[in-house]
Amino acid sequence: MTLDPYNAFLHREEENGDRRVGVKDVIDVARMPTTAASKVLYRVPERDAECVARLRAAGAAIVGKLNTHEFAFGALTNSPHFGPALNPWDPERTTGGSSGGSGAAVAAGLVDVALGTDTAGSIRIPAALCGVTGHRPTVGLVPTGGVVPVAWTLDAVGPLARTAAECRRALELMAGEALPPERPVRRIGLVTRLFEDADPAVAAACAEAAQALGGDVEPVELPLHEEISTITQLVMLPEAASVHLGWLRTRLSDYGPDVRARALAGLLLPSTAYVTGRRGRNWVRSLWERELAGFDLLVAPAMPIVAPRLDAVPADYRLLIMPYNSPASLLGLPVTVVPCGFVDGLPVGLALTGQRGEDATVLAAAQRFQSATDWHERRPVDAASGDVLYTTDTVP
Amino acid sequence: MQGVYPSDEDLEGVRDFLDRIVPALAEIEERLPPEAAP
Numbered sequence: 001m002t003l004d005p006y007n008a009f010l011h012r013e014e015e016n017g018d019r020r021v022g023v024k025d026v027i028d029v030a031r032m033p034t035t036a037a038s039k040v041l042y043r044v045p046e047r048d049a050e051c052v053a054r055l056r057a058a059g060a061a062i063v064g065k066l067n068t069h070e071f072a073f074g075a076l077t078n079s080p081h082f083g084p085a086l087n088p089w090d091p092e093r094t095t096g097g098s099s100g101g102s103g104a105a106v107a108a109g110l111v112d113v114a115l116g117t118d119t120a121g122s123i124r125i126p127a128a129l130c131g132v133t134g135h136r137p138t139v140g141l142v143p144t145g146g147v148v149p150v151a152w153t154l155d156a157v158g159p160l161a162r163t164a165a166e167c168r169r170a171l172e173l174m175a176g177e178a179l180p181p182e183r184p185v186r187r188i189g190l191v192t193r194l195f196e197d198a199d200p201a202v203a204a205a206c207a208e209a210a211q212a213l214g215g216d217v218e219p220v221e222l223p224l225h226e227e228i229s230t231i232t233q234l235v236m237l238p239e240a241a242s243v244h245l246g247w248l249r250t251r252l253s254d255y256g257p258d259v260r261a262r263a264l265a266g267l268l269l270p271s272t273a274y275v276t277g278r279r280g281r282n283w284v285r286s287l288w289e290r291e292l293a294g295f296d297l298l299v300a301p302a303m304p305i306v307a308p309r310l311d312a313v314p315a316d317y318r319l320l321i322m323p324y325n326s327p328a329s330l331l332g333l334p335v336t337v338v339p340c341g342f343v344d345g346l347p348v349g350l351a352l353t354g355q356r357g358e359d360a361t362v363l364a365a366a367q368r369f370q371s372a373t374d375w376h377e378r379r380p381v382d383a384a385s386g387d388v389l390y391t392t393d394t395v396p
Numbered sequence: 397m398q399g400v401y402p403s404d405e406d407l408e409g410v411r412d413f414l415d416r417i418v419p420a421l422a423e424i425e426e427r428l429p430p431e432a433a434p
Contacts, residue, residue, distance in 0.1 A: 137404070227427075229418040237413075248400045261409035264402055268410060276425050278434035286432075 006086040006095075008104040010037060011063045017061030021170075022111035023052055024099050025055055025065040027157065028073045032064070036071045037079035039254040040247050049146025051115065051157050051174040058173045067101030070259045072117050072150050073240060074098055075125050075321060078311065080256040087130060093307040096125035102160045103130030107380055113170045114160045119150040121325025123347050127337040128302035128349025133366065133376060135167040138357050139256050139332030142174045151239035154195060154232070154329050164336055164366035165375055171359065179360035188213055189220035189295040192284055194324055198304035199341060203352040205341030205348045206241040206301040212372055213299065213352075213365055220295065222327070223287040229322035231284060232330045234269070234277025241266030252306055281330055288331060297365055300324065302337040302349035324351070336366040339375040347378075352361035369391040 011032050023029050026036045028045040029052055035042050039118050048056060056062060067085040077100025082263040085095040088108040095103045099116030103126025106114050106241035116123040119135040127134025135158045149155055159170035172178055190210055195203040210217050210334040216241045224231075241248070244263045252260065282349065292298070304320055314320060328335045333353055340350040350369075354362040370376050381387065400408075 159426075193398055202423060227424055228422060230417060231418055234421060234424075237417075245398065245400070249398075252400060252402065252406070257409055260402075260406060264400070264406060264410045265413035265417070267400060269397060269421075272425075273417075273421055274423060275434050277433040278402070279428050283432040298420065345428055371431060 004110065006088055006091065006104040006108055007083050008067055008085055008101040008108065008110060010035060010067050010082055010101070011326035012084055014061065018112070018135050019060045020063045020111045021055055021060040022064055022066045022102065022105045022114040023062060024068050024114070024116050025054060025071070026068055026117055026148040027115055029062050029065060033240040034065070034148065037068045037082045038057050039071050041080050041148065041164060045146065047146065050143040052146070054173050054176055055170065062156050066099070066114055067107055069100065070097040071123055071148065071244070072119065072258050073259045075121060075318065077101060077126070078310070080124070087307050089131060089307065093309050094127035094129065094309065094313060094345070097305070098122040099160065100126045103127055103132055103134070105269045106130065106132040106160050106162065108392055112161065113166060115148070116158060116160050117147060118156050118158060118329070119154045120236060120329045121321060123160060123335045124302050124325060124335055124349070125228070125321065127160055129307040129347065130382070131339045131347030131378065132160050132162060133164050133167055134158065134337045135171060135340065135359070135363060136328065136335045137175070138173060138334045139361060142171070149243050151236040153239065154236055162326070163370055164338060164363050167220040167336065168363045168367070171363070181360065182364040183296055185213070185215045185296040185361065185365050187295045188217045189298045191298055192219045192221060194300035194304070197323065198301045199306070199343070201343040202301050202304060202306065202348050205343060206299070206350050209340035209350045209369070209373070210299045213297070213369055214298065220291065220298070222291055224284050225323060225327070227280065228284055228330055229326045231280035232322070232326040234273050237262060237266030237280060238269055238274040238277070239321055268321045272290040281327055285331055288327070290322055296361065298353040300351050304347060306343050306346035332356060333364050336362045338366045338369055339378070340373070341375060365374035
């Protein structure tokens with residue numbers, strides 16, 4: 001068995017086959033432990049989660065469970081109980097999260113496809129920071145049975161892989177059906193605010209990549225961008241507190257400090273805050289749908305920065321990244337993140353967002369982008385030996 | 397707190413969240429159009 005120098009796995013059993021699938025450790029795999037990288041949860045389910053069962057039935061080899069932020073409730077993958085996942089592009093840097101083990105395992109060639117979950121960016125963030133392709137599906141497209149929830153109305157299960165084509169294959173298997181035909185991409189909205197707020201080098205790489213998508217690229221200002229992060233929190237925190245209520249009563253001290261604080265915040269918010277969050281979501285939806293109707297795709301940097309060092313994560317990291325991830329989460333929209341350049345040797349990701357149910361459209365645009373570019377073929381180099389970690393030949 | 401007993405230190409950890417969210421919540425409550433239903 002190859003080594004796991006990036007702490008990508010929490011549990012590993014085999015690596016045979018040419019369809020090696022790693023599964024984030026909030027998703028049940030039969031006879032493998034589910035811990036959610038926590039001290040609180042340990043179960044060994046008899047059955048696969050539905051999405052895993054569908055992949056296994058199609059011939060996937062489930063090779064293990066992948067590291068995650070504790071309970072998938074954070075964006076760093078630095079569980080105090082299992083240690084951080086390390087970024088294969090620079091092991092002193094974060095993978096992002098919460099599906100950080102998934103991002104690291106794909107980037108290091110330890111799996112062909114990794115399953116992640118995304119409540120408020122948890123597939124998109126590690127895809128961007130680890131230089132791989134990731135797809136957050138439209139909410140409801142992939143069944144969430146057998147998955148530890150973060151917040152029921154925001155959660156989505158999706159794939160990370162080298163390419164958008166691989167993500168699409170895995171997505172269709174997990175969804176249990178072929179995606180409907182994509183729409184032609186004629187008008188692309190470039191979300192100006194997210195470019196302006198990003199590191200200039202990251203924004204420049206993404207702006208150049210957007211031109212390679214074809215179609216007419218036009219700047220767009222979307223309504224309520226400032227408010228969306230708060231509204232997402234008003235929905236997510238109380239739902240998460242409800243998920244964890246039983247454990248908060250009996251195991252509070254076993255949570256890591258950051259997750260404990262988030263869960264308690266959800267508990268302390270008044271019940272009207274959740275109602276305001278739900279009302280706010282519908283308010284945002286009504287305004288965004290009007291704007292989105294004019295565009296076939298929106299593009300923006302997936303993250304405003306490249307992967308920070310583990311010992312120097314900005315104090316405002318969460319606030320910095322929420323505007324990039326909250327809108328699609330709140331509205332349940334599909335997003336594909338593709339590698340689109342490098343800044344200081346670290347990968348940059350471009351986020352392609354579609355209208356609800358238009359997963360095929362964003363994935364097809366990502367496939368066209370990857371046919372015209374080679375960013376997704378770049379490989380990290382082993383820090384010790386200077387060797388490329390693996391070659392394209394080893395990835396079917 | 398619904399049978400949950402956080403320590404003072406735990407509550408201190410929550411304060412950051414609430415200090416940020418509660419004012420923003422109040423502002424959103426004021427701006428929500430009445431027809432926006434949950």
